[in-house]
Amino acid sequence: MTWIEVIDTDEATGDLKKLYSSLKSPEGHVDNVMKVHSLRPRTMRGHLALYRSTLHSEPNELDKRERELVAVTVGTLNGCEYCVAHHGTGLADIVGSQQEAIRLAKSAVEGGDGLTPRERAFVDYAIKLTLRPAEMVEEDLVPLRDVGLSDAGILDLNQIVAYFNYVTRSLQGLGVRTDGEPLGYHSVDGEVKRYSE
Secondary structure: OOOOOOHHHHHHHHHHHHHHHHOOOOOOOOOOOHHHOOHHHHHHHHHHHHHHHOOOOOOOOOOOHHHHHHHHHHHHHHOOOOHHHHHHHHHHHHHHHHHHHHHHHHHHHHOOOOOOHHHHHHHHHHHHHHHOOHHHOHHHHHHHOOOOOOHHHHHHHHHHHHHHHHHHHHHHHHHOOOOOOOOOOOEEEEEEEEEEO
């Protein structure tokens, strides 16, 4: 599951037990992306706040499909199997099939057809910020404004890209794997939902 010790849900006490209870899937499972923080619940709380505020809070000018497409794009670029597994499942849930999600993700990363102009602008920004962050310039925001994003929407996109670059380094640096986790769920305010909800 990971290269460092984790405290399982049945061994948790105090603050960690409360955090775990707010994160459990319908099957009673807590995703390894959160369990890896079990030795420092404060970082779990910080990670959870960042995740929820970037992906599952409103207002956000990116719709759910766009958010998941950006997530899968960044995960793919970083070679993060964990992110691609979870958010690829989320994208498939939204677009109706795994095959369509794979096609969209491939098109995003390889520059193929099938994305809307808005989606292409978002993934192009995500690709550059992920692979060549030191080369970012103010003009990189022009295509985003051209497809209708306000400055607040640009911030929404930026934070999603930044979050997934953070989480991929956390997951890969600690050897976190899915190990049979239920895929396609997220927790918002103690309620577990499918990505499409």
